[in-house]
Amino acid sequence: MSTTKVSSSSRLVSIGETLLKKIKVAILGSGNIGTDLLIKVLRSPFITCSLFIGRNLSSRGMSKAINLGIPVSDRSIDAILNNPDCCDLVFDATSALSHQYHAKVLGDLNKIVIDLTPAKLGHLCIPAINLEECLNYKNVNMVTCGGQASIPLAYVIGQTHEHVEYIEVVSTIASKSAGPATRLNMDEYVETTEKGIMLYSNCKKTKAILNLNPAEPCIDMQTTVYAKVQKPDLVALKNNINDMLKKIQKYVPSYNIVIPPTYENDRIIMSVKVKGLGDYLPSYAGNLDIINCAAISVAEEFAKSNPKSLK
């Protein structure tokens, strides 16, 4: 009992210290994701953006950062390599291919890396499921945006039922929120999401489907999860899903259920809508907002803990 008290009070002290001295983060990648991250970092009481890095000073993201008075560089990863003290933590919002190299360079420099590309080199992180555990790793990967929305629900299905035969997740996103990379990488999205669902739900058979909908005004991201289980327990499932919603809403405020867990046509079905915060990305791009909100929550948690004690 007394040990708990001591540890919790020392934690409070450490939070107090970081409040005085925010940890410095660099954002690598000045595209939509990187720029939206910047706006979110500016709001954070725990982290501060010490360098915003891209490759072209005249890009939209760069101009935005310059206007906000943020230190910028167009030297890509070299900006950190040449000035390692510029930051404690790096968000990588470039591409999976670039991250292969960045991961090595940043690892050698002993930086904490939160990777928003689908490179999957780091420890996979869904904050509502394994935030604490991720603080033990120096490279944390944010899976995919679809994964951030659907995996928590699949996880709860797996936790609530002993025999889950099959889980399927269907996401529909606004066409305008799907950039060229998303469109070219439909197969990778499907494969990564299926693997992520498998990993966190312990269900061997999974399927992911992605639809693009061009309706105007743009639709919010919607994710539906179906499951086949031997003995569905809807009462427990509803309770557990409600608990999970509360956890997710802490970092993604507009993550809302539109079809509560229902048993219909011999299957469990539930559906959520994800509206973005509308920072730099428009609010319909909930699919992109969710991965940024998740990444920020991980960085803040690192800031609150003692980053010196990392593996």
Place this chain on the structure above:
Amino acid sequence: MKKVIISDATLRDGSHAISHKLTKEHIEIYAKAADAAGIPIVEVGHGNGLGASSLQVGLSLLDDIEMLEIARNNLSQSKLGIHVIPGFATIKRDLVRAFEIGVDVVRVASHCTEADITERHISYSREKGKEVYGVLMMSHMASKELLLDEALKMQTYGAEGIIIMDSAGAYLPYDVTERIAYLVAHLKVPVGFHAHNNLGMSIANSIAAIEAGAKIIDASACGFGAGAGNAQLEVLIAVLGKMGYETGIDLYKALDAADLVEEKIMEVLPSIKGISIVSGLAGVFSGFSKHVMRVSKEYNVDPRDVFFELGKRKVVAGQEDMIVEVALQLSNKQNRGAE
């Protein structure tokens, strides 16, 4: 003589009509009959194509590979075709295996405004030496100019023809004439058309397409397809014969094949039920019909209201989960009204 290529959708679009429960016997019987009739392309698989067996759209009785193997063993002169929608089917999981079995024709499809998701699947299929078509689904939701932009993308990726689908059966003949003529005038590759019969226009629309320059027409024996069904193949070739078009299909044998479908495969003959008329008017994917009927019954709402609401929300093929959401919301509204 003017030529038209008939692509047979019976064993693919027809899958929707029996909730994707095509059996080994169904495929054997029909593939043999279609082959004997000299039908150029026979498409086989789940209604939404390769990799689409799912709780969202419906689980297939047989997996994709089994269906294709059975068809392959029963086709000698007809080419074996598949429907592929990126987002459902992936190259590694689905296309590679389908190619091992010996598929001849690959039709890579996307919603009519999203052609750029088809680039990799089209180029991969071309690299593997397949005959490849680009398919724009739900084409009534885009203007002819937008359809052309998307068709041009597919042409650049390597599609050897572009098929526009009237997935909701929403077109009237002049809509078809306008779009097909525009595409024919601006594309290098041949243009095709895929009709649904929601408003009783499938044959008329197919003829309008041909008269506007389409070279490929999709049809199904007995019209066996989603919702009110497709253009009825045996009627189409009879009409085309009368108009002086060459399809290379033996009329008597096509009629025999249609009889087999009626006797051995279909549960009920496709007809234009109220629900299909509403689906056509609302411009909603014909494949939703069976789901809308079931879900509306469960939630005690009018399936026609569900269709019109889905139309308002501009849902695309693949968004079957929206049916439950809409029915739930209508039912909540009704209950509030009752209190």
